[in-house]
Amino acid sequence: MSKILGFAKKVPMLWVVLVCGLVMGLLWHPYRQAAQWLVAVLVAVSLVDTLKGMIDDVRQGHVGVDILAVVAILSTLAVQQYWASWAVVLMLYSGDAIEQYAGNKAQNNLTVLVQAAPQVAHVVQAELPEGEHVLPKESDWNTVDVDKVRLNDLLVVKPGETVPVDGELISPTATLDMSTINGEPMPRRLYQDAQVMSGAVNGSGTFLMRARQLARDSQYQRILNLVRSAQNSRAAVVRTADLMAVPFTVVAFIIACVAWIISGVPTRFAQVLVLATPCPLLIAAPVAYMAGTGRLAKAGLLIKTQDVIENLGRVSHIFFDKTGTLTVKRPQVAKIDLPDGGKRKVDTDRILAMAGAVESYSVHILANGIAEAGAAAQERLRAQGKGETHLHAREVQEDSGNGVQGQVDGHRVKVGRAQFVADGHSSGLFGPLAPDEMASYVSIDGVLAARVVMKDVPRSDAAQTITQLRELGITRLSMVTGDKEDSARIIADQVGITDVHAGLFPEDKADLIAKASREEPNRQPFWDIWLSKFLGESVTKSITLMVGDGVNDAPVLAAADVGMAITDGTTTAASESAQAVIMNDDIACLPRSITIARRTKRVMLQAVMLGLTLATVGMLCAAFDLIPVVVGAFTQEAIDVVSILWALTALIDRD
The missing domain is CATH 3.40.50.1000 (HAD superfamily/HAD-like)
Structure with a gap:
């Protein structure tokens, strides 16, 4: 019932027309003149509404060709085909309803992204002790609109809530669902100081974060800007379809006038025009492209x-x-070389974990690869019972172009160029690198520990x-x-x-x-x-x-x-x-996107050609008096439905 009421609010005139039709049926035999006057009033209201819509279309840069509907309504009224007038008005508003349904269906995937946008944030007002990660009480924070979050605000994100802005994780760990952002099916576990992105959903316990971007500058807002831009745009072929509706309108009037002149029957003019529908051009074309846009979004x-x-x-x-x-995205660790050729027993996972902790603060091209390998190495150490806590680097300093150093578990760790980590005395202790390999050197407490060999991996x-x-x-x-x-x-x-x-x-x-x-x-x-x-x-x-x-x-x-x-x-x-x-x-998205784009255009052309062909055949049949005027009005709506539903098949995954 709520869905029916919601739909009624979107297209109120459709329900008014249906009620008027019911009243006309009751009044037709005992009070025919009153029923005819009711039709005239209904036509007058619909004409005003249609003309306003045409003006709005022109202002928005679209071609307003509802003139066919206007003339069709007036011509049926002029030849005293009152039920046909009512039917045309009914088809006019039911067409609006179908257009709304098709548009909403086509934009469904994009609408989901918009509706998932962060709305509120919990800003901590109380001062927390330095280094304390215990979550504050609910009385210590205020819930505000996401737009009111300021840089460096301390935020609380509760389980199931959306991260409001881009920021930095303050709590020791957090598990985030990134599917809304990038379609990643598995939750991602992050550690302290990691970057957290707006739009991600907190999947487990409450955590603290520090705001590093305003809402308008955050990642999810960039996504929304793309979505809104796509929703508001119209492809060149759709704009051309708008223009093609004009000659179609001219052709419809020519057929109607010729039918009237040759037959000498004014009703023939109305019979033709009630079947003239540019909806395959005005509605089916943009619906197909919006459906394609939604499918692309669903594909990533x-x-x-x-x-x-x-x-x-x-x-x-x-x-x-x-x-x-x-x-x-980044070069991967291929192997760990030891300066003595591996003769001395050294826990390479321990070296890699310590190097990764330091490199997690670096912006160098190799840093992320080492940081990821270090995190994996630490997981292995924990699984073996050799590590209990997450290694965390302190007093980190980066020498741009040379390397980075910091304190890890009480040791001074350096990662970078040979001359930076061990005064340049390390390069001769290792063999040559292959053409596709690159390396970073690691020293612990001033002693050369290893060479981390990395390479680009397809x-x-x-x-x-x-x-x-x-x-x-x-x-x-x-x-x-x-x-x-x-x-x-x-x-x-x-x-x-x-x-x-x-x-x-x-x-x-x-x-x-x-x-x-x-x-x-x-x-x-x-x-x-x-x-x-x-x-x-x-x-x-x-x-x-x-x-x-x-x-x-x-x-x-x-x-x-x-x-x-x-x-x-x-x-x-x-x-x-x-x-x-x-x-x-996912680079595999590329061929799939090309396939979707080709299918979208193919479906659009099929919907347009099918609709225009059926409309033209219908008009010719009406010109020869093969389709009565009332039947023609309903046939016109059936043509619209067929072409629009065909355009919606662009949503179907057949590729």
Whole structure:
């Protein structure tokens, strides 16, 4: 009942029309003139409402072609087809209801993201003792709107609540559900001083955090900005569909006038117009694209505008950054070398755990890989009963370009270049590195302890992704990187890319992409070629796509027709330079997104052509008096329903 009442509030005029129809049925035989006057009043109200809607459409940049409905209502009234007038008004408002339903259905995946936005925060007012992690009492904090959180506020997040802003974990540990941000199915366990992102859901105990960003600058707000941008945009093909509704309206009037002139029967004019419906253009096209936008969001790809769907379906040349895109986000620890060749028994897990504790504070490219390996090493130590607590570094100092040092469990630990950790006397104690390897050195209390060897590792599904792209007909696949040729070739061979451009600066990458955009496209879907020719667009331009991690690829992402940033939801890759953002750090999302984009456009064209064909056939039948005017009004609504429901099939996962 509540759903029915809610729907009634959204389309109140539909219920008014239905009630009027019931009253007309009761009055028709004993008081026919009163029923006719009721229809006239209903028509007058609906005309005012429709004209207001047309004006609003024009103000919003859409084509207002409800003139067909206006003339159809007036013409049926003029030829005294009162029930037909009522039927047209009924179809007018039921069409609005169908449009609302279709729009809500198409936007469902995007709406879920918006509704999950943080709303409130618990700000601690009382001063806590230095270093104390005992949670304050509920009387010690105030619940405020998330927009009122200030930088460095101490916040309490209770179980099941959403992290309100980006910040830093104060409590020893926390378990967070990141699925809303990046689709990650398993909860993530974080330790003290770790970064916590807005939009994550607290999955276990209450924890304390320190606000490091305002709500408007936090990660989830960036996600919402992308979602709202996509919701408010209209793809070029949808805007063109709006314009195509104008000639369709002209054709409808021509058919109606010719039918009237040849038959000499005014009713024939009304019969044709009640079947004239531009809804496949005005409603089905945007519904299909909004459905595609929602499907992309569900698959892990957020887009800024619906034009991205257009370009994704036409991509013919894809450029990949290497590090963080084709490879995992950061170099991984491959092995631990000991200075004496491993003759002396040393617990390498202990060394790695201590190095990881220090590196967790560093911003160096190798730091995260060592920090992750250190955390894993510490878990192994705990499992073996060799470690009881989480190692925590203190008095950390970073010497930019050289390394980082700090106190860990009472020892001075240094990690970085050889000359930094042991005065440069360590490099000769180890063998040479392979072309794709890099190293950091570790000293404990001034004594060289180990060399941590790291390398770029391809994503586990990178090779399969490249194969799938080729199966989609996209054979121009290139790697662009600032790395050395030898290192780049090793990764390229592993994932299956033959076109490698190494040693490039960002401007070199941008120039390369600009040149590629002038090439002939190697393949396009037949419907895209047909539509492009019909609309007068060029079909010779190659559509370029650049996939990068969004950290240092901003100018390159902007240079491509589609700039796609790939992130795990805990970085700021959703930047102004990228038109699309993979939020789940899954490169396999790329071929799936292209498939969804192609299907979206295909379904849109099918819905439009099906609706317009049925409407045209219906108008011709009405012109020959094969469809009565009242039947025509309901047939017109059936055509709308068919085309809109067909557009909604873009939501169905058939790929």
